Amino acid sequence: MPRVDLALLRSAFAVVERRAEHTVTYFYAHLFHRNPRVRALFPADLAPQRDRLFAVLAEVVARFDDPGLPGYLGRLGRDHRRFLATPALYAAVGESLLAAFAQTAGAAWTVEAEKAWTEAYARITELMLRGAEESVREGEPPWWEADVVRHERYGGDLAVLTLRPRRPYRHRPGQYAGVASPRVPRAWRTYSLAAAPRPDGTVELHVSRVRGGATSTALVTATRPGDVLRLSAPGGGLVSRTPPGAPRTYIGAGTGWAPVKALLEEAAETDPGARGRVFAVARSRELLYGRADLERLAARLPGLRVTYIAAAPRHPRAQATERLLTALRSRGGWADHDVYLAGPPGLLAETAEVLAELGTDPARVRHDALPPVRRPAVRALSPAERLLLPPPARWHDPAARTHLALSDRA
Ligand SMILES: NC(=O)C1=CN([C@@H]2O[C@H](COP(=O)(O)OP(=O)(O)OC[C@H]3O[C@@H](n4cnc5c(N)ncnc54)[C@H](O)[C@@H]3O)[C@@H](O)[C@H]2O)C=CC1
Numbered sequence: 001m002p003r004v005d006l007a008l009l010r011s012a013f014a015v016v017e018r019r020a021e022h023t024v025t026y027f028y029a030h031l032f033h034r035n036p037r038v039r040a041l042f043p044a045d046l047a048p049q050r051d052r053l054f055a056v057l058a059e060v061v062a063r064f065d066d067p068g069l070p071g072y073l074g075r076l077g078r079d080h081r082r083f084l085a086t087p088a089l090y091a092a093v094g095e096s097l098l099a100a101f102a103q104t105a106g107a108a109w110t111v112e113a114e115k116a117w118t119e120a121y122a123r124i125t126e127l128m129l130r131g132a133e134e135s136v137r138e139g140e141p142p143w144w145e146a147d148v149v150r151h152e153r154y155g156g157d158l159a160v161l162t163l164r165p166r167r168p169y170r171h172r173p174g175q176y177a178g179v180a181s182p183r184v185p186r187a188w189r190t191y192s193l194a195a196a197p198r199p200d201g202t203v204e205l206h207v208s209r210v211r212g213g214a215t216s217t218a219l220v221t222a223t224r225p226g227d228v229l230r231l232s233a234p235g236g237g238l239v240s241r242t243p244p245g246a247p248r249t250y251i252g253a254g255t256g257w258a259p260v261k262a263l264l265e266e267a268a269e270t271d272p273g274a275r276g277r278v279f280a281v282a283r284s285r286e287l288l289y290g291r292a293d294l295e296r297l298a299a300r301l302p303g304l305r306v307t308y309i310a311a312a313p314r315h316p317r318a319q320a321t322e323r324l325l326t327a328l329r330s331r332g333g334w335a336d337h338d339v340y341l342a343g344p345p346g347l348l349a350e351t352a353e354v355l356a357e358l359g360t361d362p363a364r365v366r367h368d369a370l371p372p373v374r375r376p377a378v379r380a381l382s383p384a385e386r387l388l389l390p391p392p393a394r395w396h397d398p399a400a401r402t403h404l405a406l407s408d409r410a
Pocket of ligand 1: 176191192208209238253254255256257258259281282283284311317318319320321322341342343344345346347348350367368
């Protein structure tokens with residue numbers, strides 16, 4: 001594999017990234033125009049997909065020379081089996097991606113830049129396919145079918161689902177899974193697994209309905225026992241790393257309680273002498289839905305002090321965050337604590353900042369980056385950028401459709 005010219009790779013991507021929205025629109029139009037049958041592999045609503053594509057590309061470009069990149073791409077390739085990604089699809093995606101880059105980057109898309117990106121994409125594909133092949137060799141399915149065995153509603157917007165995967169499903173407490181409902185085909189959303197592995201093999205999901213979110217709405221309002229959902233392989237690094245007995249703090253906000261519950265269940269089994277703090281945060285007292293479970297766990301973990309925090313009645317939900325930050329500031333000893341943090345991204349960012357001020361080493365503040373690894377660069381175009389957009393693509397002309405569709409080639 002030739003050495004990729006990293007400086008060129010990054011400078012071309014920097015130009016493309018500034019016009020991410022245009023690039024992504026062009027990319028999908030190009031991909032589906034050239035390979036019409038590929039459209040059926042993607043969900044009806046492409047918006048979340050678009051954000052994720054750029055977030056992953058930005059991550060790969062930033063980490064291209066990082067020794068951790070092969071592992072990251074291997075896991076990504078393994079995970080892409082659930083999208084039915086074949087070598088032919090990787091090739092088609094690469095072709096459309098480079099076409100979109102060429103179209104967006106204008107004069108910055110030199111022969112050398114194209115060479116750097118062609119080589120980089122070949123490397124990305126090779127590593128992702130290697131990860132996928134390994135998972136096939138290990139006998140891992142592309143996804144796990146799981147029967148819904150219980151569905152409990154808390155208020156209008158929250159549900160706790162118990163699922164029984166049809167094949168053995170192994171996860172570590174604190175990890176998450178991709179979940180797809182047949183009611184929203186091919187759309188995968190990420191949810192933390194809300195329990196340590198159980199003898200009966202069931203797993204638990206806590207779902208909060210997101211405004212405009214088709215999957216969360218289907219899972220909360222329409223899913224019933226007997227339905228079958230799909231689970232991806234578990235992922236995520238919000239797993240226990242604290243030595244037995246050492247101080248730690250768990251903070252779960254809203255359904256961020258889910259991974260905290262799994263971690264506490266694990267600690268109750270393996271480290272009942274654990275010392276530290278638990279903060280359960282919700283936008284209202286009624287939505288502290290995990291209270292009964294937390295009380296049961298706290299009785300098994302007497303070294304943990306539990307604090308419940310909610311916004312006052314008729315106050316905005318963010319008041320709970322202010323109350324949490326005040327509570328954190330009133331405690332000491334933060335330099336000694338590992339902190340496990342789960343909840344909405346805004347809360348994660350504010351809490352991590354305050355913990356750093358209070359003396360916790362940022363490397364000891366653990367949380368998931370959900371769902372993108374970095375903030376997606378996709379944003380609305382400015383009026384000036386819109387004005388400078390290149391003319392419409394020539395390949396929109398049906399007469400230009402001379403190439404074979406991917407599915408014909410595969
Ligand atoms: N592993 C993880 O980190 C998990 C994260 N989540 C995330 O947690 C959220 C759960 O949603 P809900 O249960 O509806 O929570 P929610 O919207 O009711 O929020 C719970 C609390 O978080 C705080 N909060 C919410 N938005 C905030 C913001 N922008 N800035 C500062 N504080 C904020 C408020 O104190 C609020 O009372 C989702 O965003 C979900 O993606 C959920 C499960 C696991």
